[in-house]
Amino acid sequence: MSAPLTTQPGFTRALAAVRGGEIGLLRAVALDLVAVGGGDALQGLRIEAIGVLRAVTGPSSVELQAHSTSDGGATTFLGRAGHGVVVNAHVSVVAGERRECLRATIRLVGTHGSVLVDLLRPRLDVRTAAGMRHPSFGARRAEVSPGDAAEALTAIAASARSGQTISITW
Amino acid sequence: MTDHGMPLGIGIVGVGGIALSHMAALRTMTSAQLVAVCDVDASRAAEVAHAERCEGYGSVEALLADDAVEAVIVCTPNMTHEALGVQVLAAGKHLLMEKPLAMTPAGARAVANEAAERGLALAVGHSHRFSDQSVAIREVIDSGEIGTPRFVRVVMNGGWIWPGWQAWVLNPALSGGHSLHNGTHLIDLASWWIGEPATSVFSVGQHATSESLEIYDYLVMELGFANGASAVCEISRGERPRSASYLELTVVGTKGVVSREWDAEGVLAWTDTGLTAWAADGFAERVFVRELEAFVASSRSEAEVIPPVSAAIHAVDVAAASETSLREGRTIEIGASV
Numbered sequence: 001m002s003a004p005l006t007t008q009p010g011f012t013r014a015l016a017a018v019r020g021g022e023i024g025l026l027r028a029v030a031l032d033l034v035a036v037g038g039g040d041a042l043q044g045l046r047i048e049a050i051g052v053l054r055a056v057t058g059p060s061s062v063e064l065q066a067h068s069t070s071d072g073g074a075t076t077f078l079g080r081a082g083h084g085v086v087v088n089a090h091v092s093v094v095a096g097e098r099r100e101c102l103r104a105t106i107r108l109v110g111t112h113g114s115v116l117v118d119l120l121r122p123r124l125d126v127r128t129a130a131g132m133r134h135p136s137f138g139a140r141r142a143e144v145s146p147g148d149a150a151e152a153l154t155a156i157a158a159s160a161r162s163g164q165t166i167s168i169t170w
Numbered sequence: 171m172t173d174h175g176m177p178l179g180i181g182i183v184g185v186g187g188i189a190l191s192h193m194a195a196l197r198t199m200t201s202a203q204l205v206a207v208c209d210v211d212a213s214r215a216a217e218v219a220h221a222e223r224c225e226g227y228g229s230v231e232a233l234l235a236d237d238a239v240e241a242v243i244v245c246t247p248n249m250t251h252e253a254l255g256v257q258v259l260a261a262g263k264h265l266l267m268e269k270p271l272a273m274t275p276a277g278a279r280a281v282a283n284e285a286a287e288r289g290l291a292l293a294v295g296h297s298h299r300f301s302d303q304s305v306a307i308r309e310v311i312d313s314g315e316i317g318t319p320r321f322v323r324v325v326m327n328g329g330w331i332w333p334g335w336q337a338w339v340l341n342p343a344l345s346g347g348h349s350l351h352n353g354t355h356l357i358d359l360a361s362w363w364i365g366e367p368a369t370s371v372f373s374v375g376q377h378a379t380s381e382s383l384e385i386y387d388y389l390v391m392e393l394g395f396a397n398g399a400s401a402v403c404e405i406s407r408g409e410r411p412r413s414a415s416y417l418e419l420t421v422v423g424t425k426g427v428v429s430r431e432w433d434a435e436g437v438l439a440w441t442d443t444g445l446t447a448w449a450a451d452g453f454a455e456r457v458f459v460r461e462l463e464a465f466v467a468s469s470r471s472e473a474e475v476i477p478p479v480s481a482a483i484h485a486v487d488v489a490a491a492s493e494t495s496l497r498e499g500r501t502i503e504i505g506a507s508v
Binding site: 024027028030032034063065067068069070071073074076077078079080084086088090092094095102103107109110111112113114116163164165 | 317321325327370374376388390392394397398404406411418423424425429499500501
Protein backbone atom coordinates (compact mmCIF):
# COMPACT_ATOMS: atom_id res chain seq x y z
CA MET A 1 0.00 0.00 0.00
CA SER A 2 1.37 3.38 -0.90
CA ALA A 3 -1.01 5.87 0.71
CA PRO A 4 -2.25 5.43 4.28
CA LEU A 5 -5.52 3.52 4.59
CA THR A 6 -7.03 6.34 6.60
CA THR A 7 -7.08 8.39 3.40
CA GLN A 8 -8.84 5.73 1.31
CA PRO A 9 -11.96 7.35 -0.16
CA GLY A 10 -14.30 4.51 0.78
CA PHE A 11 -13.06 4.66 4.33
CA THR A 12 -13.39 8.43 4.64
CA ARG A 13 -16.91 8.15 3.19
CA ALA A 14 -17.76 5.51 5.78
CA LEU A 15 -16.33 7.67 8.56
CA ALA A 16 -18.51 10.51 7.37
CA ALA A 17 -21.50 8.17 7.52
CA VAL A 18 -20.73 7.33 11.12
CA ARG A 19 -20.21 10.93 12.11
CA GLY A 20 -23.36 11.94 10.26
CA GLY A 21 -25.45 9.30 12.00
CA GLU A 22 -26.29 7.52 8.75
CA ILE A 23 -25.94 4.12 10.41
CA GLY A 24 -27.06 5.26 13.84
CA LEU A 25 -24.67 4.95 16.74
CA LEU A 26 -21.54 2.94 16.09
CA ARG A 27 -21.72 -0.51 17.75
CA ALA A 28 -18.85 -2.54 16.30
CA VAL A 29 -15.82 -2.43 14.02
CA ALA A 30 -14.13 -5.34 12.25
CA LEU A 31 -10.88 -4.92 10.33
CA ASP A 32 -8.86 -7.38 8.21
CA LEU A 33 -5.46 -6.50 6.74
CA VAL A 34 -3.46 -9.17 4.96
CA ALA A 35 -0.38 -8.12 3.01
CA VAL A 36 2.44 -9.77 1.10
CA GLY A 37 5.96 -8.95 2.18
CA GLY A 38 8.55 -9.43 4.89
CA GLY A 39 8.68 -8.71 8.61
CA ASP A 40 8.91 -4.97 8.14
CA ALA A 41 5.63 -5.06 6.24
CA LEU A 42 3.91 -6.57 9.25
CA GLN A 43 5.00 -3.83 11.62
CA GLY A 44 3.80 -1.20 9.17
CA LEU A 45 0.49 -3.00 8.80
CA ARG A 46 -0.03 -3.16 12.57
CA ILE A 47 0.55 0.57 12.85
CA GLU A 48 -1.92 1.10 10.00
CA ALA A 49 -4.47 -1.06 11.82
CA ILE A 50 -4.26 0.95 15.02
CA GLY A 51 -4.49 4.16 13.03
CA VAL A 52 -7.60 3.00 11.19
CA LEU A 53 -9.29 1.77 14.37
CA ARG A 54 -8.44 4.97 16.22
CA ALA A 55 -9.87 6.97 13.36
CA VAL A 56 -13.14 5.09 13.76
CA THR A 57 -13.49 4.90 17.53
CA GLY A 58 -11.65 8.07 18.43
CA PRO A 59 -9.12 7.97 21.29
CA SER A 60 -10.36 5.28 23.62
CA SER A 61 -9.44 2.69 26.19
CA VAL A 62 -9.97 -0.88 24.98
CA GLU A 63 -10.15 -4.10 26.99
CA LEU A 64 -8.97 -6.84 24.63
CA GLN A 65 -7.64 -10.34 24.17
CA ALA A 66 -4.99 -10.90 21.49
CA HIS A 67 -3.58 -13.98 19.76
CA SER A 68 -0.43 -14.27 17.68
CA THR A 69 1.14 -17.13 15.80
CA SER A 70 4.46 -18.33 17.12
CA ASP A 71 6.29 -16.84 14.12
CA GLY A 72 4.60 -13.51 14.80
CA GLY A 73 3.21 -13.42 11.28
CA ALA A 74 -0.41 -13.08 12.30
CA THR A 75 -2.14 -11.19 15.08
CA THR A 76 -5.83 -11.13 15.98
CA PHE A 77 -7.60 -9.31 18.76
CA LEU A 78 -11.11 -8.76 20.06
CA GLY A 79 -12.07 -6.16 22.60
CA ARG A 80 -14.56 -3.66 23.85
CA ALA A 81 -13.79 0.04 23.81
CA GLY A 82 -14.58 2.21 26.78
CA HIS A 83 -17.67 3.58 25.08
CA GLY A 84 -18.99 0.08 24.41
CA VAL A 85 -17.98 -0.33 20.77
CA VAL A 86 -16.84 -3.90 19.98
CA VAL A 87 -13.53 -3.84 18.13
CA ASN A 88 -11.80 -6.73 16.41
CA ALA A 89 -8.98 -6.96 13.91
CA HIS A 90 -6.79 -9.43 12.13
CA VAL A 91 -3.41 -8.42 10.69
CA SER A 92 -1.04 -10.79 8.95
CA VAL A 93 1.63 -10.97 6.29
CA VAL A 94 2.11 -13.69 3.73
CA ALA A 95 5.76 -14.16 2.85
CA GLY A 96 6.60 -13.02 -0.66
CA GLU A 97 7.65 -10.11 -2.79
CA ARG A 98 5.94 -7.01 -1.49
CA ARG A 99 2.91 -5.99 -3.52
CA GLU A 100 -0.69 -4.97 -3.10
CA CYS A 101 -2.57 -6.25 -0.07
CA LEU A 102 -4.35 -9.57 -0.44
CA ARG A 103 -7.18 -8.32 1.71
CA ALA A 104 -8.08 -5.05 3.34
CA THR A 105 -11.62 -4.62 4.58
CA ILE A 106 -13.31 -2.74 7.37
CA ARG A 107 -16.90 -3.15 8.49
CA LEU A 108 -18.64 -0.56 10.64
CA VAL A 109 -21.79 -1.77 12.37
CA GLY A 110 -24.26 0.78 13.71
CA THR A 111 -27.54 0.67 15.54
CA HIS A 112 -29.39 1.47 12.31
CA GLY A 113 -27.23 0.05 9.57
CA SER A 114 -23.75 -1.06 8.63
CA VAL A 115 -21.07 -0.22 6.10
CA LEU A 116 -18.58 -2.58 4.48
CA VAL A 117 -15.54 -0.96 2.87
CA ASP A 118 -13.13 -2.77 0.59
CA LEU A 119 -10.02 -0.73 1.26
CA LEU A 120 -8.44 -2.00 -1.98
CA ARG A 121 -11.08 -0.21 -4.02
CA PRO A 122 -11.99 1.79 -5.98
CA ARG A 123 -10.01 0.14 -8.73
CA LEU A 124 -10.38 -0.88 -12.34
CA ASP A 125 -10.33 -4.42 -13.62
CA VAL A 126 -8.08 -4.50 -16.67
CA ARG A 127 -8.07 -7.87 -18.41
CA THR A 128 -5.73 -8.61 -21.29
CA ALA A 129 -4.18 -11.66 -22.88
CA ALA A 130 -1.26 -11.12 -20.51
CA GLY A 131 -3.46 -11.33 -17.42
CA MET A 132 -5.26 -8.97 -15.07
CA ARG A 133 -4.28 -5.80 -13.28
CA HIS A 134 -6.22 -3.49 -11.00
CA PRO A 135 -5.14 0.14 -11.14
CA SER A 136 -6.72 2.16 -8.36
CA PHE A 137 -8.35 5.51 -8.88
CA GLY A 138 -10.12 8.21 -6.90
CA ALA A 139 -9.05 11.19 -4.85
CA ARG A 140 -7.83 10.65 -1.32
CA ARG A 141 -8.82 12.92 1.48
CA ALA A 142 -6.57 14.47 4.07
CA GLU A 143 -4.97 11.91 6.33
CA VAL A 144 -6.35 11.42 9.81
CA SER A 145 -3.58 11.91 12.32
CA PRO A 146 -1.95 8.50 12.79
CA GLY A 147 -1.02 9.12 16.40
CA ASP A 148 1.38 6.83 18.22
CA ALA A 149 0.60 3.11 18.03
CA ALA A 150 3.72 1.84 19.79
CA GLU A 151 2.21 1.53 23.25
CA ALA A 152 -0.92 -0.20 21.99
CA LEU A 153 1.09 -2.67 19.92
CA THR A 154 3.30 -3.55 22.86
CA ALA A 155 0.26 -4.24 25.01
CA ILE A 156 -1.38 -6.34 22.28
CA ALA A 157 1.75 -8.46 22.03
CA ALA A 158 1.73 -8.91 25.80
CA SER A 159 -1.87 -10.14 25.73
CA ALA A 160 -1.04 -12.65 23.02
CA ARG A 161 1.90 -13.97 25.04
CA SER A 162 0.02 -14.24 28.33
CA GLY A 163 -3.36 -15.42 27.03
CA GLN A 164 -4.97 -12.81 29.26
CA THR A 165 -7.13 -9.81 28.49
CA ILE A 166 -5.46 -6.44 28.86
CA SER A 167 -6.53 -2.81 28.83
CA ILE A 168 -4.93 -0.42 26.35
CA THR A 169 -5.48 3.10 25.11
CA TRP A 170 -5.20 4.25 21.54
CA MET B 171 -33.67 -53.14 10.72
CA THR B 172 -32.36 -51.14 7.76
CA ASP B 173 -32.82 -52.66 4.34
CA HIS B 174 -30.32 -50.93 2.09
CA GLY B 175 -32.56 -51.40 -0.90
CA MET B 176 -35.30 -49.35 0.68
CA PRO B 177 -35.44 -45.71 1.71
CA LEU B 178 -34.46 -45.12 5.32
CA GLY B 179 -37.63 -44.49 7.35
CA ILE B 180 -37.35 -41.05 8.96
CA GLY B 181 -39.39 -39.67 11.83
CA ILE B 182 -39.30 -36.00 12.79
CA VAL B 183 -39.86 -34.87 16.37
CA GLY B 184 -41.13 -31.31 16.46
CA VAL B 185 -42.60 -29.76 13.34
CA GLY B 186 -41.57 -26.13 13.78
CA GLY B 187 -39.57 -23.99 11.40
CA ILE B 188 -36.40 -26.03 10.93
CA ALA B 189 -38.40 -29.24 10.41
CA LEU B 190 -39.85 -27.68 7.27
CA SER B 191 -36.36 -27.50 5.75
CA HIS B 192 -35.74 -31.17 6.54
CA MET B 193 -39.10 -32.17 5.09
CA ALA B 194 -38.42 -30.22 1.91
CA ALA B 195 -35.10 -32.01 1.51
CA LEU B 196 -36.64 -35.42 2.16
CA ARG B 197 -39.17 -34.84 -0.62
CA THR B 198 -36.30 -34.71 -3.12
CA MET B 199 -34.48 -37.79 -1.84
CA THR B 200 -34.78 -41.44 -2.75
CA SER B 201 -32.47 -42.77 -0.02
CA ALA B 202 -34.77 -41.68 2.80
CA GLN B 203 -38.47 -41.19 3.29
CA LEU B 204 -40.45 -39.27 5.88
CA VAL B 205 -42.70 -41.86 7.53
CA ALA B 206 -43.89 -40.08 10.68
CA VAL B 207 -43.92 -36.80 12.56
CA CYS B 208 -44.84 -35.90 16.10
CA ASP B 209 -45.34 -32.70 18.03
CA VAL B 210 -46.58 -31.66 21.45
CA ASP B 211 -49.31 -29.92 19.45
CA ALA B 212 -51.06 -33.04 18.19
CA SER B 213 -53.30 -31.10 15.82
CA ARG B 214 -50.24 -29.50 14.22
CA ALA B 215 -48.65 -32.93 13.87
CA ALA B 216 -51.80 -34.25 12.21
CA GLU B 217 -51.91 -31.30 9.85
CA VAL B 218 -48.30 -31.79 8.77
CA ALA B 219 -48.75 -35.56 8.51
CA HIS B 220 -51.70 -35.05 6.19
CA ALA B 221 -49.71 -32.73 3.96
CA GLU B 222 -46.65 -35.01 3.94
CA ARG B 223 -48.67 -38.23 3.59
CA CYS B 224 -47.11 -39.82 6.66
CA GLU B 225 -48.17 -40.80 10.17
CA GLY B 226 -48.77 -38.07 12.74
CA TYR B 227 -48.41 -38.56 16.47
CA GLY B 228 -48.98 -36.43 19.54
CA SER B 229 -46.13 -37.95 21.53
CA VAL B 230 -42.53 -39.03 21.08
CA GLU B 231 -43.35 -42.41 22.61
CA ALA B 232 -45.92 -43.11 19.91
CA LEU B 233 -43.52 -42.12 17.14
CA LEU B 234 -40.72 -44.27 18.58
CA ALA B 235 -43.09 -47.24 18.78
CA ASP B 236 -43.62 -47.05 15.01
CA ASP B 237 -41.44 -49.76 13.44
CA ALA B 238 -41.31 -47.87 10.15
CA VAL B 239 -39.26 -45.19 11.91
CA GLU B 240 -35.62 -46.23 11.63
CA ALA B 241 -34.04 -42.85 12.24
CA VAL B 242 -35.20 -39.67 13.92
CA ILE B 243 -34.52 -35.99 13.35
CA VAL B 244 -35.05 -33.98 16.54
CA CYS B 245 -36.18 -30.44 15.71
CA THR B 246 -37.30 -29.28 19.14
CA PRO B 247 -36.07 -26.41 21.35
CA ASN B 248 -32.57 -26.68 22.77
CA MET B 249 -33.55 -27.46 26.36
CA THR B 250 -35.15 -30.72 25.22
CA HIS B 251 -32.20 -32.04 23.23
CA GLU B 252 -30.39 -34.08 25.86
CA ALA B 253 -33.43 -35.94 27.17
CA LEU B 254 -34.98 -36.49 23.75
CA GLY B 255 -31.67 -37.57 22.27
CA VAL B 256 -31.16 -40.23 24.92
CA GLN B 257 -34.80 -41.33 24.56
CA VAL B 258 -34.55 -41.71 20.77
CA LEU B 259 -31.30 -43.66 20.95
CA ALA B 260 -32.60 -45.86 23.79
CA ALA B 261 -35.43 -46.81 21.44
CA GLY B 262 -32.84 -48.09 18.95
CA LYS B 263 -33.25 -45.33 16.36
CA HIS B 264 -30.43 -43.47 14.61
CA LEU B 265 -30.43 -39.79 15.50
CA LEU B 266 -29.91 -36.52 13.67
CA MET B 267 -30.06 -33.85 16.36
CA GLU B 268 -30.59 -30.26 15.37
CA LYS B 269 -27.78 -28.14 16.80
CA PRO B 270 -26.71 -27.81 19.51
CA LEU B 271 -26.21 -31.43 20.52
CA ALA B 272 -27.15 -30.42 24.07
CA MET B 273 -27.16 -27.35 26.30
CA THR B 274 -24.19 -28.45 28.42
CA PRO B 275 -20.91 -30.29 27.85
CA ALA B 276 -22.10 -33.05 30.18
CA GLY B 277 -25.38 -33.33 28.31
CA ALA B 278 -23.61 -33.58 24.97
CA ARG B 279 -21.45 -36.39 26.27
CA ALA B 280 -24.47 -38.19 27.71
CA VAL B 281 -26.15 -38.29 24.28
CA ALA B 282 -22.90 -39.27 22.56
CA ASN B 283 -22.27 -42.08 25.04
CA GLU B 284 -25.79 -43.45 24.51
CA ALA B 285 -25.20 -43.60 20.74
CA ALA B 286 -21.79 -45.21 21.13
CA GLU B 287 -23.03 -47.86 23.55
CA ARG B 288 -25.87 -48.80 21.22
CA GLY B 289 -23.85 -48.63 18.02
CA LEU B 290 -26.21 -46.10 16.48
CA ALA B 291 -25.46 -43.19 14.20
CA LEU B 292 -25.48 -39.78 15.87
CA ALA B 293 -25.27 -36.72 13.66
CA VAL B 294 -25.73 -33.09 14.65
CA GLY B 295 -27.19 -30.47 12.33
CA HIS B 296 -24.13 -28.32 11.73
CA SER B 297 -25.61 -27.69 8.32
CA HIS B 298 -23.16 -24.97 7.28
CA ARG B 299 -20.55 -27.67 6.72
CA PHE B 300 -22.65 -28.81 3.78
CA SER B 301 -23.05 -25.49 1.97
CA ASP B 302 -21.50 -25.05 -1.47
CA GLN B 303 -19.17 -22.35 -0.19
CA SER B 304 -18.05 -24.18 2.97
CA VAL B 305 -17.17 -27.26 0.97
CA ALA B 306 -15.33 -25.16 -1.63
CA ILE B 307 -13.33 -23.36 1.06
CA ARG B 308 -12.37 -26.65 2.68
CA GLU B 309 -11.21 -27.92 -0.72
CA VAL B 310 -8.98 -24.87 -1.15
CA ILE B 311 -7.51 -25.45 2.31
CA ASP B 312 -6.94 -29.14 1.62
CA SER B 313 -5.21 -28.32 -1.66
CA GLY B 314 -2.52 -26.43 0.27
CA GLU B 315 -2.93 -23.40 -1.97
CA ILE B 316 -3.21 -20.91 0.91
CA GLY B 317 -0.77 -22.75 3.17
CA THR B 318 -1.54 -23.50 6.80
CA PRO B 319 -4.67 -21.71 8.05
CA ARG B 320 -3.90 -19.25 10.81
CA PHE B 321 -7.00 -17.09 10.91
CA VAL B 322 -10.69 -17.67 10.25
CA ARG B 323 -13.36 -15.00 10.20
CA VAL B 324 -16.98 -16.14 10.12
CA VAL B 325 -19.71 -13.50 10.16
CA MET B 326 -23.42 -14.33 10.09
CA ASN B 327 -25.32 -11.15 10.71
CA GLY B 328 -29.01 -10.63 10.18
CA GLY B 329 -31.85 -8.52 11.40
CA TRP B 330 -34.58 -11.06 11.89
CA ILE B 331 -34.77 -11.29 15.67
CA TRP B 332 -38.47 -10.48 15.38
CA PRO B 333 -40.68 -12.16 14.47
CA GLY B 334 -38.24 -14.99 13.77
CA TRP B 335 -37.13 -15.73 17.30
CA GLN B 336 -39.58 -17.37 19.63
CA ALA B 337 -39.75 -16.82 23.36
CA TRP B 338 -37.61 -19.84 24.25
CA VAL B 339 -34.75 -18.63 22.06
CA LEU B 340 -34.68 -15.34 23.92
CA ASN B 341 -34.49 -17.11 27.27
CA PRO B 342 -30.91 -18.23 28.00
CA ALA B 343 -32.17 -20.84 30.43
CA LEU B 344 -34.03 -22.54 27.58
CA SER B 345 -31.78 -21.85 24.58
CA GLY B 346 -28.38 -21.77 26.28
CA GLY B 347 -27.80 -18.26 24.96
CA HIS B 348 -26.72 -17.10 21.54
CA SER B 349 -23.39 -18.94 21.73
CA LEU B 350 -25.23 -22.26 21.97
CA HIS B 351 -28.20 -21.51 19.78
CA ASN B 352 -26.45 -20.16 16.69
CA GLY B 353 -22.83 -19.75 17.72
CA THR B 354 -22.18 -23.47 17.45
CA HIS B 355 -22.46 -23.18 13.65
CA LEU B 356 -19.60 -20.69 13.57
CA ILE B 357 -17.49 -22.55 16.10
CA ASP B 358 -17.85 -25.71 14.03
CA LEU B 359 -16.77 -24.02 10.80
CA ALA B 360 -13.80 -22.30 12.44
CA SER B 361 -12.51 -25.47 14.09
CA TRP B 362 -13.07 -27.48 10.89
CA TRP B 363 -11.12 -25.04 8.75
CA ILE B 364 -8.30 -24.48 11.25
CA GLY B 365 -8.09 -28.25 11.53
CA GLU B 366 -8.06 -28.66 15.27
CA PRO B 367 -10.17 -27.87 18.35
CA ALA B 368 -10.06 -24.43 19.94
CA THR B 369 -8.26 -24.10 23.25
CA SER B 370 -9.68 -20.79 24.45
CA VAL B 371 -12.55 -18.41 23.87
CA PHE B 372 -13.07 -14.74 24.68
CA SER B 373 -16.46 -13.27 23.89
CA VAL B 374 -18.04 -9.84 23.76
CA GLY B 375 -21.76 -9.30 23.40
CA GLN B 376 -24.27 -6.54 23.00
CA HIS B 377 -28.01 -6.21 23.46
CA ALA B 378 -28.41 -4.57 20.08
CA THR B 379 -32.18 -4.65 19.86
CA SER B 380 -33.00 -3.81 23.46
CA GLU B 381 -31.22 -3.65 26.78
CA SER B 382 -34.10 -5.67 28.21
CA LEU B 383 -33.03 -8.74 26.24
CA GLU B 384 -31.67 -11.56 28.37
CA ILE B 385 -29.47 -12.84 25.54
CA TYR B 386 -26.83 -11.07 23.51
CA ASP B 387 -28.39 -10.72 20.09
CA TYR B 388 -25.00 -9.43 18.85
CA LEU B 389 -22.12 -11.70 19.78
CA VAL B 390 -18.44 -11.92 18.84
CA MET B 391 -16.37 -14.92 19.91
CA GLU B 392 -12.59 -14.98 19.57
CA LEU B 393 -11.19 -18.52 19.51
CA GLY B 394 -7.58 -19.39 20.20
CA PHE B 395 -5.93 -22.60 18.97
CA ALA B 396 -2.93 -24.52 20.25
CA ASN B 397 -1.08 -24.01 16.95
CA GLY B 398 -1.26 -20.23 17.37
CA ALA B 399 -4.15 -19.77 14.96
CA SER B 400 -7.18 -17.72 15.88
CA ALA B 401 -10.73 -17.16 14.73
CA VAL B 402 -13.28 -14.39 15.08
CA CYS B 403 -16.88 -15.60 14.98
CA GLU B 404 -19.44 -12.81 14.78
CA ILE B 405 -23.16 -13.49 14.84
CA SER B 406 -26.05 -11.10 15.10
CA ARG B 407 -29.80 -11.25 14.88
CA GLY B 408 -30.24 -7.62 15.85
CA GLU B 409 -29.00 -5.83 12.74
CA ARG B 410 -30.81 -2.89 11.24
CA PRO B 411 -32.42 -2.59 8.83
CA ARG B 412 -34.32 -5.78 9.64
CA SER B 413 -33.77 -7.00 6.09
CA ALA B 414 -30.01 -6.93 6.61
CA SER B 415 -28.31 -10.24 5.88
CA TYR B 416 -24.54 -10.49 5.71
CA LEU B 417 -22.34 -13.54 5.76
CA GLU B 418 -18.59 -13.46 5.40
CA LEU B 419 -16.23 -16.40 5.33
CA THR B 420 -12.49 -15.80 5.29
CA VAL B 421 -9.55 -18.08 5.90
CA VAL B 422 -6.08 -16.54 6.01
CA GLY B 423 -3.23 -18.99 5.56
CA THR B 424 0.55 -18.75 5.54
CA LYS B 425 0.50 -18.47 1.74
CA GLY B 426 -2.71 -16.66 0.93
CA VAL B 427 -6.35 -15.92 1.60
CA VAL B 428 -9.63 -17.49 0.58
CA SER B 429 -12.77 -15.48 1.21
CA ARG B 430 -16.23 -14.82 0.00
CA GLU B 431 -19.29 -12.93 1.02
CA TRP B 432 -22.69 -14.52 1.24
CA ASP B 433 -24.23 -13.38 -2.00
CA ALA B 434 -21.14 -12.41 -3.91
CA GLU B 435 -21.71 -15.09 -6.51
CA GLY B 436 -25.43 -14.66 -6.58
CA VAL B 437 -27.59 -12.13 -8.32
CA LEU B 438 -27.88 -8.40 -7.68
CA ALA B 439 -31.45 -7.28 -8.22
CA TRP B 440 -32.93 -3.81 -8.27
CA THR B 441 -36.61 -4.06 -7.41
CA ASP B 442 -39.20 -1.85 -5.73
CA THR B 443 -37.79 -2.99 -2.40
CA GLY B 444 -34.41 -1.59 -3.32
CA LEU B 445 -31.13 -3.31 -4.10
CA THR B 446 -31.09 -6.91 -2.96
CA ALA B 447 -28.70 -9.80 -3.42
CA TRP B 448 -30.20 -13.16 -4.25
CA ALA B 449 -28.39 -16.35 -3.35
CA ALA B 450 -27.29 -18.78 -6.02
CA ASP B 451 -30.06 -21.03 -7.30
CA GLY B 452 -30.80 -24.01 -5.07
CA PHE B 453 -28.21 -23.02 -2.51
CA ALA B 454 -30.29 -23.50 0.64
CA GLU B 455 -31.95 -26.68 -0.55
CA ARG B 456 -28.64 -28.41 -1.29
CA VAL B 457 -27.44 -27.84 2.28
CA PHE B 458 -30.16 -29.94 3.85
CA VAL B 459 -30.12 -32.62 1.15
CA ARG B 460 -26.38 -33.09 1.62
CA GLU B 461 -26.76 -33.18 5.39
CA LEU B 462 -29.48 -35.81 5.20
CA GLU B 463 -27.66 -37.89 2.59
CA ALA B 464 -24.64 -37.96 4.92
CA PHE B 465 -26.88 -38.96 7.83
CA VAL B 466 -28.46 -41.78 5.81
CA ALA B 467 -25.00 -43.03 4.80
CA SER B 468 -23.78 -43.06 8.40
CA SER B 469 -26.99 -44.76 9.57
CA ARG B 470 -26.26 -47.52 7.06
CA SER B 471 -22.62 -47.71 8.19
CA GLU B 472 -21.54 -46.68 4.72
CA ALA B 473 -19.70 -43.54 5.83
CA GLU B 474 -18.46 -41.70 8.90
CA VAL B 475 -20.86 -39.25 10.44
CA ILE B 476 -20.40 -35.58 9.45
CA PRO B 477 -19.35 -33.71 11.48
CA PRO B 478 -17.71 -36.23 13.80
CA VAL B 479 -19.44 -36.51 17.15
CA SER B 480 -16.29 -35.18 18.83
CA ALA B 481 -16.65 -31.96 16.80
CA ALA B 482 -20.29 -31.57 17.84
CA ILE B 483 -19.31 -32.03 21.48
CA HIS B 484 -16.48 -29.54 21.02
CA ALA B 485 -18.90 -26.97 19.64
CA VAL B 486 -20.97 -27.29 22.81
CA ASP B 487 -17.84 -27.06 24.99
CA VAL B 488 -16.71 -23.83 23.30
CA ALA B 489 -20.21 -22.34 23.23
CA ALA B 490 -20.74 -23.03 26.92
CA ALA B 491 -17.33 -21.49 27.67
CA SER B 492 -18.29 -18.51 25.52
CA GLU B 493 -21.37 -17.93 27.65
CA THR B 494 -19.13 -18.03 30.73
CA SER B 495 -16.77 -15.54 29.08
CA LEU B 496 -19.71 -13.21 28.40
CA ARG B 497 -20.76 -13.37 32.03
CA GLU B 498 -17.28 -13.04 33.54
CA GLY B 499 -15.57 -10.81 30.96
CA ARG B 500 -12.45 -12.97 30.69
CA THR B 501 -10.83 -15.55 28.46
CA ILE B 502 -11.93 -19.12 29.18
CA GLU B 503 -9.71 -22.13 28.53
CA ILE B 504 -11.45 -25.07 26.85
CA GLY B 505 -11.16 -28.42 28.64
CA ALA B 506 -8.11 -30.42 27.70
CA SER B 507 -10.27 -33.54 27.36
CA VAL B 508 -11.84 -32.28 24.14
